[in-house]
Amino acid sequence: MSIVTLARFQFAMTTIFHFFFVPFTIGTALAVAIMELCYVKTNNEEYKKLTKFWGNIMLLSFAVGVVTGIIQEFQFGMNWSDYSRFVGDIFGAPLAVEALLAFFMESTFLGLWMFTWDKVGKKLHATFIWLVVAGSMLSAMWILAANSFMQHPVGYTIRHGRAEMTDFLALITNSQFFYEYGHVITGAITMGGIIVAGLAAFRLLKKDKLSATTTNLYKKSVRLGLVISLIGSISVMGIGDLQMKALLNDQPMKFAAMEGDYKDSGDPAAWTVVAWANEAKHEEVFGVKIPYMLSILSYGKPSGSVKGMDTVNKELTAKYGKRNYYPMVNTLFYSFRLMAAFGVLMFLVSALGLFFTRKKNPILYEKKWMLWIMGLTTFAPFLANTFGWMITEFGRYPWTVYGLFTIQQSVSPNVSVTSLLISNTVYFLLFTSLAITMIGLVVRELKKGPEYEEEQLRAVTNASVDPFDKGAF
Numbered sequence: 001m002s003i004v005t006l007a008r009f010q011f012a013m014t015t016i017f018h019f020f021f022v023p024f025t026i027g028t029a030l031a032v033a034i035m036e037l038c039y040v041k042t043n044n045e046e047y048k049k050l051t052k053f054w055g056n057i058m059l060l061s062f063a064v065g066v067v068t069g070i071i072q073e074f075q076f077g078m079n080w081s082d083y084s085r086f087v088g089d090i091f092g093a094p095l096a097v098e099a100l101l102a103f104f105m106e107s108t109f110l111g112l113w114m115f116t117w118d119k120v121g122k123k124l125h126a127t128f129i130w131l132v133v134a135g136s137m138l139s140a141m142w143i144l145a146a147n148s149f150m151q152h153p154v155g156y157t158i159r160h161g162r163a164e165m166t167d168f169l170a171l172i173t174n175s176q177f178f179y180e181y182g183h184v185i186t187g188a189i190t191m192g193g194i195i196v197a198g199l200a201a202f203r204l205l206k207k208d209k210l211s212a213t214t215t216n217l218y219k220k221s222v223r224l225g226l227v228i229s230l231i232g233s234i235s236v237m238g239i240g241d242l243q244m245k246a247l248l249n250d251q252p253m254k255f256a257a258m259e260g261d262y263k264d265s266g267d268p269a270a271w272t273v274v275a276w277a278n279e280a281k282h283e284e285v286f287g288v289k290i291p292y293m294l295s296i297l298s299y300g301k302p303s304g305s306v307k308g309m310d311t312v313n314k315e316l317t318a319k320y321g322k323r324n325y326y327p328m329v330n331t332l333f334y335s336f337r338l339m340a341a342f343g344v345l346m347f348l349v350s351a352l353g354l355f356f357t358r359k360k361n362p363i364l365y366e367k368k369w370m371l372w373i374m375g376l377t378t379f380a381p382f383l384a385n386t387f388g389w390m391i392t393e394f395g396r397y398p399w400t401v402y403g404l405f406t407i408q409q410s411v412s413p414n415v416s417v418t419s420l421l422i423s424n425t426v427y428f429l430l431f432t433s434l435a436i437t438m439i440g441l442v443v444r445e446l447k448k449g450p451e452y453e454e455e456q457l458r459a460v461t462n463a464s465v466d467p468f469d470k471g472a473f
Helices: 003-042 045-079 081-115 122-151 168-172 175-204 212-250 252-259 293-299 309-320 329-355 368-394 417-448 452-462
Strands: 156-159 162-165 271-278 283-290 399-401
Touching: 003 045, 003 122, 003 175, 003 212, 003 368, 003 417, 045 081, 045 175, 045 212, 045 417, 045 452, 081 122, 081 162, 081 168, 081 399, 122 168, 122 175, 122 399, 175 212, 175 329, 175 368, 175 417, 212 252, 212 293, 212 329, 252 309, 252 329, 271 293, 271 329, 329 368
Parallel strands: none
Antiparallel strands: 156 162, 271 283
């Protein structure tokens, strides 16, 4: 394997694994904040129990996310030093704000929230978790401002072989930033709701072993999680549609590859449902198309043509010079469809789940096959997010910064195949260990249940042993 291939594999591995936990933390933090707000408004102790219980799972995600984020930053300097030099002046400001302001704010108020239960007023304590939510969203904002520059460079000049910032405001008003940030945050909201509802559904499969109070708490979790995920899934589909339409102008090669079209579509444009491409020969092997649909999806009307990859490749060659501009077509084509399919699945599960858990006829809780569907949907946002980032990053080929800096130019000049093989192996084993540990800890928290803390406190209170009793010694 080449150095570039191994470096790309490492970047993909670290990014995908880290991004399992970014939306996990943002989404579950928001769900926990809503639960505590319900507790403050209603003074219902059940919401306090749920806040603490789901807060423990959110904290696990936060901890693993910090570890994986450090690893990701480390491999930038190790494998992509030339890239880091090229964008250092652009990325310095947003990443500094992210670390020194947003992440500091998030971690500080998370600590205050963890250790001040029953030590400060309820409203102040709830304010802490809402500030954690704000900090996590601000943190994502600055990271995505940097990534958006890679997708659509603005506010810069090239000086001494490096991109240097000339307009900070242009960086944070980048059109791609609006779409990326909106897509990530609404996806995180969906993920938080799905995780709460899905994990609670798994526990309800064993409701015969749960107390009536614990069962009721899990049912509340399902309802609240489904409301959050329904709002999130509707929002993510809307912003995702806008983002896809923006690619027609910003990254037409990515758009054409996602649709599997080598040739211009013609007017009206047909949408390809399934297809396979011979990437070596740059041609479609087969495809099943629906007339008019691509025009409707792209322009909101049954007319309008879309450029194919061959046409875009000629335009890019004329603009940037002769090289291969074709991305991994089959990967992008099916990543897009799988991302969209999981998005629709989460919307349907959320909508139907709310319908089947309504007070008049909550049959979902009695049907094990329904609970299984809801429980297994827990994995859907992880898969949807992964496929989404594959589209974002693979579709930019051959650029790290679109139109300015290529992947070949970005790799560190001093890394070797041996060092990359060793670091890839170490990272893979580390991530596997973290994943197993994370899953094990989440399962343990679920088995404890929302009443565990109160039961432990009750046990301690009742165990006031006489020190002269023989059992004490």
